[in-house]
Amino acid sequence: MGRSVSAKSSIMLRSKSRTQVTPVRYAVVGLGYIAQVAVMPAFAHAKRNSELTALISDDPQKLKQLSRRYGVPYCYSYRQYDQCLREGHIDAVYIALPNSLHCDYAVRAAEAGVHVLCEKPMAVTEQECRRMIQAADRADTKLMVAYRLHFEEANMDTVELAKSGKLGNLRLFNSVFTMQVREGDIRVEAGLGGGSLYDIGVYCINAARYVFQANPTKVSACTIKGTDRRFREVDEMTTAWLEFPGHRLATFVCSFGAADVSAYEVVGTKGHVRMDPAYEYVGELRQNSMLNGKSRSRRYGGRDQFAPELLYFSDCILTDRDPEPSGLEGLIDVAIVEALYRSAKSGRPISLSLPDKKQWPAQDQVIKRSPIRKPRLVRVKSPSL
Amino acid sequence: MGRSVSAKSSIMLRSKSRTQVTPVRYAVVGLGYIAQVAVMPAFAHAKRNSELTALISDDPQKLKQLSRRYGVPYCYSYRQYDQCLREGHIDAVYIALPNSLHCDYAVRAAEAGVHVLCEKPMAVTEQECRRMIQAADRADTKLMVAYRLHFEEANMDTVELAKSGKLGNLRLFNSVFTMQVREGDIRVEAGLGGGSLYDIGVYCINAARYVFQANPTKVSACTIKGTDRRFREVDEMTTAWLEFPGHRLATFVCSFGAADVSAYEVVGTKGHVRMDPAYEYVGELRQNSMLNGKSRSRRYGGRDQFAPELLYFSDCILTDRDPEPSGLEGLIDVAIVEALYRSAKSGRPISLSLPDKKQWPAQDQVIKRSPIRKPRLVRVKSPSL
Numbered sequence: 114m115g116r117s118v119s120a121k122s123s124i125m126l127r128s129k130s131r132t133q134v135t136p137v138r139y140a141v142v143g144l145g146y147i148a149q150v151a152v153m154p155a156f157a158h159a160k161r162n163s164e165l166t167a168l169i170s171d172d173p174q175k176l177k178q179l180s181r182r183y184g185v186p187y188c189y190s191y192r193q194y195d196q197c198l199r200e201g202h203i204d205a206v207y208i209a210l211p212n213s214l215h216c217d218y219a220v221r222a223a224e225a226g227v228h229v230l231c232e233k234p235m236a237v238t239e240q241e242c243r244r245m246i247q248a249a250d251r252a253d254t255k256l257m258v259a260y261r262l263h264f265e266e267a268n269m270d271t272v273e274l275a276k277s278g279k280l281g282n283l284r285l286f287n288s289v290f291t292m293q294v295r296e297g298d299i300r301v302e303a304g305l306g307g308g309s310l311y312d313i314g315v316y317c318i319n320a321a322r323y324v325f326q327a328n329p330t331k332v333s334a335c336t337i338k339g340t341d342r343r344f345r346e347v348d349e350m351t352t353a354w355l356e357f358p359g360h361r362l363a364t365f366v367c368s369f370g371a372a373d374v375s376a377y378e379v380v381g382t383k384g385h386v387r388m389d390p391a392y393e394y395v396g397e398l399r400q401n402s403m404l405n406g407k408s409r410s411r412r413y414g415g416r417d418q419f420a421p422e423l424l425y426f427s428d429c430i431l432t433d434r435d436p437e438p439s440g441l442e443g444l445i446d447v448a449i450v451e452a453l454y455r456s457a458k459s460g461r462p463i464s465l466s467l468p469d470k471k472q473w474p475a476q477d478q479v480i481k482r483s484p485i486r487k488p489r490l491v492r493v494k495s496p497s498l
Numbered sequence: 499m500g501r502s503v504s505a506k507s508s509i510m511l512r513s514k515s516r517t518q519v520t521p522v523r524y525a526v527v528g529l530g531y532i533a534q535v536a537v538m539p540a541f542a543h544a545k546r547n548s549e550l551t552a553l554i555s556d557d558p559q560k561l562k563q564l565s566r567r568y569g570v571p572y573c574y575s576y577r578q579y580d581q582c583l584r585e586g587h588i589d590a591v592y593i594a595l596p597n598s599l600h601c602d603y604a605v606r607a608a609e610a611g612v613h614v615l616c617e618k619p620m621a622v623t624e625q626e627c628r629r630m631i632q633a634a635d636r637a638d639t640k641l642m643v644a645y646r647l648h649f650e651e652a653n654m655d656t657v658e659l660a661k662s663g664k665l666g667n668l669r670l671f672n673s674v675f676t677m678q679v680r681e682g683d684i685r686v687e688a689g690l691g692g693g694s695l696y697d698i699g700v701y702c703i704n705a706a707r708y709v710f711q712a713n714p715t716k717v718s719a720c721t722i723k724g725t726d727r728r729f730r731e732v733d734e735m736t737t738a739w740l741e742f743p744g745h746r747l748a749t750f751v752c753s754f755g756a757a758d759v760s761a762y763e764v765v766g767t768k769g770h771v772r773m774d775p776a777y778e779y780v781g782e783l784r785q786n787s788m789l790n791g792k793s794r795s796r797r798y799g800g801r802d803q804f805a806p807e808l809l810y811f812s813d814c815i816l817t818d819r820d821p822e823p824s825g826l827e828g829l830i831d832v833a834i835v836e837a838l839y840r841s842a843k844s845g846r847p848i849s850l851s852l853p854d855k856k857q858w859p860a861q862d863q864v865i866k867r868s869p870i871r872k873p874r875l876v877r878v879k880s881p882s883l
Contacts, residue, residue, distance in 0.1 A: 284756040285735060289672050291765050335718060335847070339745040350670060352739045352749045360724040364737045364751050371669040371765040372788065380676050380756040403757065460847050462720070 133204060136160070137228075137427040140167035140187070140203045142194070142218055143210035144175040145299075146493050147232065151394060151419045151485070152207055153183055158420030158482040162427035167203050169194055178491045194218065198225035205430065207259075207423075208232055211299045212306025216241035219256070223248035228255040230426045234315045235443025237306040239451060242444035249440060257426050257436035258443030260319060263474040264421035266481060267398040267413040268320070271379065271386055273476045275324050279404050280381030286324055288317040288365035288377035290392060291350070293498040296343045300369060300496055303346035310334075310351050310450045314367040316392045317377065318449050321355060321363035324379050326473040328445055329355035329363065333462035334453035341370055353453050373497075394418045395487070414484075421480035437472045445470070518589060521545070522613075522812040525552035525572070525588040527579070527603055528595035529560040530684075531878050532617065536779060536804045536870070537592055538568055543805030543867040547812035552588050554579055563876045579603065583610035590815065592644075592808075593617055596684045597691025601626035604641070608633035613640040615811045619700045620828025622691040624836060627829035634825060642811050642821035643828030645704060648859040649806035651866060652783040652798040653705070656764065656771055658861045660709050664789050665766030671709055673702040673750035673762035675777060676735070678883040681728045685754060685881055688731035695719075695736050695835045699752040701777045702762065703834050706740060706748035709764050711858040713830055714740035714748065718847035719838035726755055738838050758882075779803045780872070799869075806865035822857045830855070 139156070141148050156165040167187035170176050176188040189197040197203065198221060205228035208218050216236045219229045229249065235242050235258045249256035262268040275283055290313045299305045300312045310318075322328060332355045336348035343349075350368030357363060365377075376389035384404040391398065398413045429436040445467050452463045524541070526533050541550040552572035555561050561573040574582040582588065583606060590613035593603050601621045604614045614634065620627050620643045634641035647653040660668055675698045684690045685697045695703075707713060717740045721733035728734075735753030742748060750762075761774035769789040776783060783798045814821040830852050837848045 281757065284753060285674075285676070285737075285751055287672070287674050287751055289670075289763055289765065291670070291770075293767065333718070333720060335739050335741070335747070337741070337745050337747050349745070350747060352670075352747055354720050354737045356720070356722070360722050360734070362720070362722050362735060362737055362751065364749060366670055366672055366747065366749050368669060368765070371767060372666070372769050374763065374765055374770055376763075378674055378759065378761075380674065380753070380759055382678065382756060384757050385676075385759055462845050 133431050135431060136162050136164040137204045137430050138164050138166035138202060139423070140169055140197055140206045141165065142169045142206050142208045144168060144170040144172065144179060144491070144493070145209060146496055148209040149179070149490055149493055150487055152209055153179065154485040154488055155417055155419035155423055156183070157485070158417050159423035159427070161424065162431060163423040167197055169197060172492055175491050182488070195221060195225065198222055198227050204228060205230060205426070212237050212311055213304060216245055219245045220248040223252040223254045223256070226252055226254060228430050230257050230259055230422065231443070232259045233443065233446070234306070234311045234450065235440065235447050237311070237447070239444055239448040242440065242447050246440035246444065255426065255430050255436055256440045257429070258438045258440065259422055260438040260442065261394060261418040261422055262316070262320070262392065263323070263438050264425060264478055264480045265416070265418055266479045267388060267400050267411070268391070269474060269476045269479045271388055271400060272323055272474055274386055274402065275379055276326065279384060280379065280386065281383030283325060283361055283379060283381045285361065285380045286321045286363040286377060288320060288391070289374045290314070290317055290365065291368040291371035291374045293372065294343060294369040294496055295494060295498055298496045301343050301347050308347040308454070309349070309367045309369050310453055314351055314353070314365065314453070315446050315450060317365035317367060318355070318446050320377055320391065321365070322445070323474040325357045325361055325363065327357050327359070328467040328470065329357050329449065329465060331356040331462050331464050332449060332452050332456060334457040336454070336457040339370060344370065351453065351457065355449070417482040417485050420482040424480055425478070441468060441470065518815050520816060521547050521549040522589045522815050523549050523551035523587060524808070525554055525582055525591045526550065527554045527591050527593045529553060529555040529557065529564060529878070530594060531881055533594040534564070534875055534878055535872055537594055538564065539870040539873055540802055540804035540808055541568065542870070543802050544808035544812070546809065547816060548808040552582055554582060557877060560876050567873070580606060580610065583607055583612050589613060590615060590811070597622050597696055598689065601630055604630045605633040608637040608639045608641070611637055611639060613815050615642050615644055615807065616828070617644045618828065619696045619832050619835065620825065621832055622696070624829055624833040627825065627832050631825035631829065640811065640815050640821055641825045642814070643823045643825065644807050645823040645827065646779060646803040646807055647701070647705070647777065648708070648823050649810060649863055649865045650801070650803055651864045652773060652785050652796070653776070654859060654861045654864045656773055656785060657708055657859055659771055659787065660764055661711065664769060665764065665771065666768030668710060668746055668764060668766045670746065670765045671706045671748040671762060673705060673776070674759045675699070675702055675750065676753040676756035676759045678757065679728060679754040680879060680881055680883055683881045686728050686732050693732040693839070694734070694752045694754045695838055699736060699738070699750065699838070700831050700835060702750035702752060703740070703831050705762055705776065706750070707830070708859040710742045710746055710748070712742050712744070713852040713855065714742050714834065714850060716741040716847050716849050717834060717837050717841060719842040721839070721842040724755060729755065736838065736842065740834070802867040802870050805867040809865055810863070826853060826855065
């Protein structure tokens with residue numbers, strides 16, 4: 114597989130107690146769309162503490178072209194993943210694989226003493242999430258779920274506004290997140306962890322949680338299958354309501370079969386704030402608020418939302434801090450997604466008893482980096498039409 | 499009660515077969531907030547075919563001041579309602595009473611051969627709606643439910659856009675309608691037909707139906723009671739999803755305990771349109787659409803939305819046409835509201851088999867009249883904080 118292990122002889126023996134040196138060396142696992150348009154380019158903005166050191170893919174063309182473009186010394190096939198983990202060239206993996214593979218690849222990394230930054234959703238089942246957390250705990254490696262919006266200014270400003278009391282008591286959250294998924298994309302393959310809740314509903318769930326800074330206690334959903342052949346295996350769209358402590362309500366609709374909308378609204382007893390677009394990683398985000406009869410509009414220019422994750426996660430590794438968004442953060446959303454699909458199937462609301470969280474996303478976690486230019490794609494299609 | 503029947507001697511005998519002459523003479527029944535700020539002032543814009551001829555209230559001060567302000571010759575107490583209906587001074591009533599009284603006052607009017615324009619929601623139960631329809635049928639009088647947005651330009655433009663195919667196939671409707679209801683308002687009294695679905699949820703339901711031009715087949719809701727003492731008797735807020743033929747989905751949240759939001763969004767396979775504000779009768783309405791990557795924003799200046807109802811309803815009476823929004827239109831929404839509250843109670847979705855409708859709101863029903871100036875209120879408070 115192109116240049117590989119034998120190309121370098123600096124194989125080090127790793128142990129838990131080793132001291133991490135800067136920069137943290139990453140392998141990007143999976144060279145699909147998000148890895149190509151966002152993760153790999155982000156390393157240019159995270160040089161302070163992060164380095165792209167290895168690529169993992171079964172596509173020799175991708176490995177060849179992308180390793181050349183980014184000057185990545187090590188390339189591996191998926192079969193060589195464990196070899197990669199144990200050779201000592203990398204300290205961390207960024208897992209950008211289909212959802213169904215997150216758990217296995219994360220656990221294997223942890224077991225090899227390698228830190229894990231994993232794309233959302235963390236996995237397909239709560240049980241998988243638990244295995245990932247346990248593996249990282251046992252190996253004393255770091256585990257973080259890539260919730261890029263926890264580091265994004267517009268969303269964290271909204272969190273701060275919600276917490277400030279200026280909206281009064283928060284009463285409801287409402288969100289619409291829709292896109293047109295391309296036929297055959299992994300997002301519509303059930304076996305790969307597809308489904309609208311896993312891919313985009315998880316943003317609505319996570320946003321409701323960081324806005325309310327709480328976990329829901331009861332949830333209900335309705336899925337629409339439709340007749341479009343793209344949605345043979347998974348739902349076309351899902352709507353859900355989530356009841357939060359304090360009699361607060363979050364509702365959302367997410368869809369793989371509708372034109373792009375990416376927005377949420379938070380309404381309190383005294384005012385409201387709307388983010389539209391709210392969840393995008395390309396282009397500007399906008400916040401409109403209405404407080405005491407005064408409307409205010411703020412635009413947040415496009416940013417690189419992936420470099421902040423690398424910078425933060427590497428710092429956690431280098432200073433031995435527990436990352437937040439943690440594995441628990443990822444697990445909670447997956448548990449909610451599972452409950453929602455169960456509810457949609459049974460037609461009954463489902464009560465949840467989710468673990469408490471002590472740390473919630475906040476403004477002090479914001480990291481700003483200028484936007485990247487979209488790179489030329491190598492043998493990959495956009496997930497959307 | 500002030501000037502009353504005996505003040506005029508032109509008592510005519512009425513019969514079904516009489517020919518209606520212009521203008522149609524109205525009694526406004528109930529002199530609460532909406533009657534004072536919207537219905538009575540609207541007659542100035544509907545002179546072509548409508549005249550405010552009588553007022554009905556139990557408050558002598560209201561009768562005295564308002565009859566003087568608007569030059570209304572006849573005033574009655576509620577006890578004198580049947581007398582008013584039978585004396586021949588009026589041809590139609592505009593019922594602006596608490597929801598729980600709509601049915602009784604509408605049926606009595608029809609039985610006296612008087613046409614009925616009734617505020618939304620039509621009544622509290624589907625059975626009441628049925629009684630109202632039957633009474634009008636038997637008496638051969640006209641019955642219309644005051645859905646002012648069926649005559650409103652921005653909403654009907656949105657209907658037309660939805661029908662045009664420019665948004666592709668319509669997939670979902672999402673709406674937030676919230677306000678802060680004043681403590682003690684009739685909207686929070688269960689015995690008067692209070693509750694967020696009856697008062698404001700009905701707008702979301704009706705809009706979803708006119709946008710999709712169809713009736714839902716399955717509905718589900720969740721109500722939040724909260725701890726605010728205003729909501730001892732009714733829900734504070736309710737969220738609902740409604741499944742429509744063609745695998746389309748409508749969702750909304752309405753609340754009596756949150757800052758003002760009045761918006762809906764329609765998302766199709768190719769584009770989307772957002773109305774914000776969507777439901778207001780004071781001030782401008784705004785429509786934002788995104789079609790083929792092009793965004794467009796339209797503002798619709800404030801209008802008198804009540805005169806169009808009078809003009810249209812009077813024309814229906816004068817030309818013997820069946821009004822639309824009909825009694826059936828009103829009944830369907832009330833049936834949905836009842837099903838939603840039942841669903842919220844049982845925790846189960848409810849399948850509905852609603853009557854077909856042949857005529858749906860459309861652009862050709864738009865009537866434009868310039869806005870009214872808010873009049874000085876007489877012994878009435880705004881329903882909202």
